[in-house]
Amino acid sequence: MSTAANGDAPGGGRGHYGEAVFRPEQAGEGERIDFGALAYDDFSLARLRALGAGPGWRCLDVGAGTGTLARRLLAEAEVADVLAVDRDVRFLAERPVPGLQVLETDITRPDFASAGRYRLVHARFVLMHLPERDRLITALAELVEPGGVLVLSDAVDLTSDRAPGTPYTEVMRAMWQGLRATIGTDVSWVPSYPQLLRAAGLERVAAEIHVPPLVPGSPISRFWADTWERSRAAMLATGLVDGDAVDRAVRYLDSDACAALSAGMLTAWGWKPRPAGH
Numbered sequence: 261m262s263t264a265a266n267g268d269a270p271g272g273g274r275g276h277y278g279e280a281v282f283r284p285e286q287a288g289e290g291e292r293i294d295f296g297a298l299a300y301d302d303f304s305l306a307r308l309r310a311l312g313a314g315p316g317w318r319c320l321d322v323g324a325g326t327g328t329l330a331r332r333l334l335a336e337a338e339v340a341d342v343l344a345v346d347r348d349v350r351f352l353a354e355r356p357v358p359g360l361q362v363l364e365t366d367i368t369r370p371d372f373a374s375a376g377r378y379r380l381v382h383a384r385f386v387l388m389h390l391p392e393r394d395r396l397i398t399a400l401a402e403l404v405e406p407g408g409v410l411v412l413s414d415a416v417d418l419t420s421d422r423a424p425g426t427p428y429t430e431v432m433r434a435m436w437q438g439l440r441a442t443i444g445t446d447v448s449w450v451p452s453y454p455q456l457l458r459a460a461g462l463e464r465v466a467a468e469i470h471v472p473p474l475v476p477g478s479p480i481s482r483f484w485a486d487t488w489e490r491s492r493a494a495m496l497a498t499g500l501v502d503g504d505a506v507d508r509a510v511r512y513l514d515s516d517a518c519a520a521l522s523a524g525m526l527t528a529w530g531w532k533p534r535p536a537g538h
């Protein structure tokens with residue numbers, strides 16, 4: 261488990277999400293997040309509804325991005341309200357809907373754990389980018405009301421050392437390594453989520469993985485192509501790939517030759533115990 265005591269990213273990086281890479285003010289960043297959301301929202305929403313999210317539920321969506329899931333929780337699951345939190349709320353503020361509250365804050369701030377109590381606390385594709393992840397899981401568990409549920413989703417890399425070398429695997433490996441060095445992104449510990457949720461005092465813990473098919477032109481293919489473009493400098497700095505390799509991988513993703521596994525999304529959840537007698 262990697263935790264940087266001084267807040268620096270493990271691997272030497274000192275940057276932060278939204279500053280060193282994935283800057284929200286850079287044209288197209290909202291669309292990139294939306295492509296990821298298009299690939300995963302149906303699956304996330306189905307899981308949240310299966311866990312009971314519905315009328316009467318007060319929900320917190322941490323690192324809510326463009327707010328697609330928060331809005332669908334309101335419109336389709338008919339939850340009571342959603343507090344959508346992000347370090348930059350420009351995309352959330354663009355499309356207000358009744359029941360959606362927006363809070364701009366950095367969830368690594370020590371006072372974030374005093375942000376109220378919720379039946380559902382949800383964070384997708386956020387903790388993997390934050391070196392303080394161990395502490396944050398404990399902090400998020402604190403925000404769950406007794407009888408409520410914490411749901412965490414993050415990426416699992418399926419390009420193992422044995423995966424055949426293709427333009428895609430070459431660039432994916434460089435992306436993970438480059439993001440780790442630049443902002444501390446680390447997906448290697450994501451399969452440990454169930455144990456981490458248990459360690460945070462939650463019970464009836466379980467998890468599942470969804471892998472969207474990499475079909476040319478699909479939202480997930482466009483998401484990876486956009487993500488590589490935005491992390492190009494970090495990838496080149498690893499020395500594992502050059503610009504031609506990135507361009508080749510983008511063309512490969514969009515071709516019938518593409519034969520690869522997307523990173524999966526692991527979703528893990530755990531319930532906050534009710535006090536004895538309740």
Ligand SMILES: C[S@@+](CC[C@H](N)C(=O)[O-])C[C@H]1O[C@@H](n2cnc3c(N)ncnc32)[C@H](O)[C@@H]1O
Pocket residue numbers: 277278293296297322323324325326345346347348365366367368383384385386389390
């Ligand atoms: C990859 S996007 C995921 C967005 C959304 N959860 C989704 O799955 O569509 C990561 C989001 O987390 C936000 N984020 C990153 N670090 C954060 C921090 N320290 N505090 C609050 N939000 C943060 C980013 O601004 C971005 O909107």
